[in-house]
Amino acid sequence: MDSKCWSCQEETENSFCVKCGKIQPLSPAEDYFAALGLERKLNLNLPQVEKKFHALSRKFHPDFFQGKSKEEQAISLENASILNKAYRTLKDPVSRIEYLLQVEQGSKEAILCQVPFDLLEEVMELHTRLEEVHSLKEGGNSQELKKVKDYLQPELARLEASYQALKNQIQRLSDEWDGLKKEGEGREAKKLKILTDFRQILSQRTYLINVIEDIRKVL
Numbered sequence: 001m002d003s004k005c006w007s008c009q010e011e012t013e014n015s016f017c018v019k020c021g022k023i024q025p026l027s028p029a030e031d032y033f034a035a036l037g038l039e040r041k042l043n044l045n046l047p048q049v050e051k052k053f054h055a056l057s058r059k060f061h062p063d064f065f066q067g068k069s070k071e072e073q074a075i076s077l078e079n080a081s082i083l084n085k086a087y088r089t090l091k092d093p094v095s096r097i098e099y100l101l102q103v104e105q106g107s108k109e110a111i112l113c114q115v116p117f118d119l120l121e122e123v124m125e126l127h128t129r130l131e132e133v134h135s136l137k138e139g140g141n142s143q144e145l146k147k148v149k150d151y152l153q154p155e156l157a158r159l160e161a162s163y164q165a166l167k168n169q170i171q172r173l174s175d176e177w178d179g180l181k182k183e184g185e186g187r188e189a190k191k192l193k194i195l196t197d198f199r200q201i202l203s204q205r206t207y208l209i210n211v212i213e214d215i216r217k218v219l
């Protein structure tokens with residue numbers, strides 16, 4: 001990163017200018033991992049991340065800049081807000097992966113567009129059954145209702161098992177991502193494979209969570 005102090009134009013890479021001591025904005029080129037002083041990895045030591053977050057937040061805390069110029073106050077507010085967003089995003093393991101996909105490959109929307117046909121079909125079938133439950137409830141048909149529920153119960157157990165399997169896959173992929181060598185033959189291809197698998201798994205995960213919730217509601 002090469003940047004100049006906004007106030008005195010001195011070259012500075014620190015959060016505070018080496019010459020005039022004024023607070024510097026976090027670089028917009030920096031991602032959330034970098035903003036918190038982390039490598040772009042998925043297995044994070046959360047207590048350590050929290051410590052870093054608190055230390056940086058103290059450094060930029062707007063309270064310290066109340067007597068300073070408007071510019072410095074604005075920068076401290078902006079820095080504090082970036083840090084908050086960074087911490088909130090990276091704290092959660094799933095939003096951490098979504099964010100990684102976003103910084104590595106752009107747009108978050110693409111994450112939700114690749115669901116395997118089998119799963120789509122299965123979910124559609126389950127929704128039909130769920131609608132049945134609702135109309136049977138309204139009609140007061142308890143015998144038929146029991147039948148549908150007996151069908152849904154093992155389906156729910158199966159979906160929960162699939163969800164667990166996805167979680168394991170996510171962990172395995174995270175380990176693979178963290179184990180990627182900095183350079184070397186085949187690195188880009190491996191990287192692309194991991195990111196593509198992540199997209200696929202995350203969209204399946206969203207589908208599963210929704211349908212599991214819907215079934216739990218009626219059982």
Ligand SMILES: [Zn+2]
Nearest residue numbers: 005008017020
């Ligand atoms: Zn300066």
